[in-house]
Amino acid sequence: MILNRGKGGGEMDWMLEILRLGASYLKLLDITDVLDIVIVSYVVYRLLLFFRKSRSGQVVRAIGIILAAMILSNILNLYIVSFLLNRAVEMGLIAIVIIFQPELRRFLERIGSGKIRGVFSREETPEELEQAICQTVEAYAQFSKDKVGALMVFERHMILDDILKSGTGLDAAVSSELLKNLFWNKAPMHDGAVLIRGGRIVGAGCMLPLSGNINLSRDLGMRHRAGIGMSENSDAVVAIVSEETGSISVAIGGMLKRHLAPETLERLLRKELLPEEQDAPGEDWRDKLTGLVKTILKKGDRDDGQKDS
DSSP, rough: OOOHHHHHHHHHHHHHHHEEEEEEHHEEEHHHHHHHHHHHHHHHHHHHHHHHHSHHHHHHHHHHHHHHHHHHHHTTOOHHHHHHHHHHEEEHHHHHHHHHHHHHHHHHHHHHOOTTTTTOOOOOOOOHHHHHHHHEEEHHHHHHHTTTTTTEEEEOOOHHHHHHHHHHHEEEEEHHHHHHTTTTTTTTTTEEEEEEEEEEEEEEEEEEOOOTTTTTTTTOOHHHHHHHHHHHSSSSSEEEEOOOOOOOTEEEEEEEEEEHHHEEEEEHHHHSSSSSOOHHHHHHHHHHHHHHHHHHHHHHHHHHHHHHH
């Protein structure tokens, strides 16, 4: 005999049935099925993360919009639109290979070199970033005092391999003495930018895109215009020292903060570059999910007991 528990009881039965069905399906999975799902999910996740961090992310979003339009046109029977989109996609396969040529080449190079872990991600530690910030502030304080021009790009989420290719590749820890040598006015790479990735110097003498903003102050030199242009085209943090005045500036998101003291520079770099300390998100949602399931099961047991009585 089935008793009617009301609306609340029906919802509880439905949720319990979902949990029981989920448990029964899990029993059908083999270890190889789980491994297969985990590998594919991880690769898809890393690919999406990789394209989101690169400049090609906008192209990927455009492709997604075109595919969504194709599906919608097929559903609505828009034959002419569907035909044109299908032909465009077929012709666009070659264009996609050309557009993503730098990413594909880097992907294959890293696989060939055995750096499998670095294909989709790059390691960085807060300690390296902390050291890089301290050494940069120390060098910039001296640059400001001696009126030595400097231009440094701190890469964040967007990968700047195209900027790196325009200069000389390096792999060195950030130190004030090294920066002083790189930006010494007799050094061959002093006019270019130093690129920082994950707290390490990966390039010097790099060429940056100039800002197209016509409203910039006329007293800004090429270093400042290049720094602003770099911040307009990426999420990087660009630190600049004027050779004429020794003034320290920082460009973020196309905005220039000028006449900074070394202490202000350090606070700004720490705020923008160092990760905030947070509780592990994985543990948080797992604890909440476990608590929710326990609450549902306990409530179901109580309802069963009331029904039997």
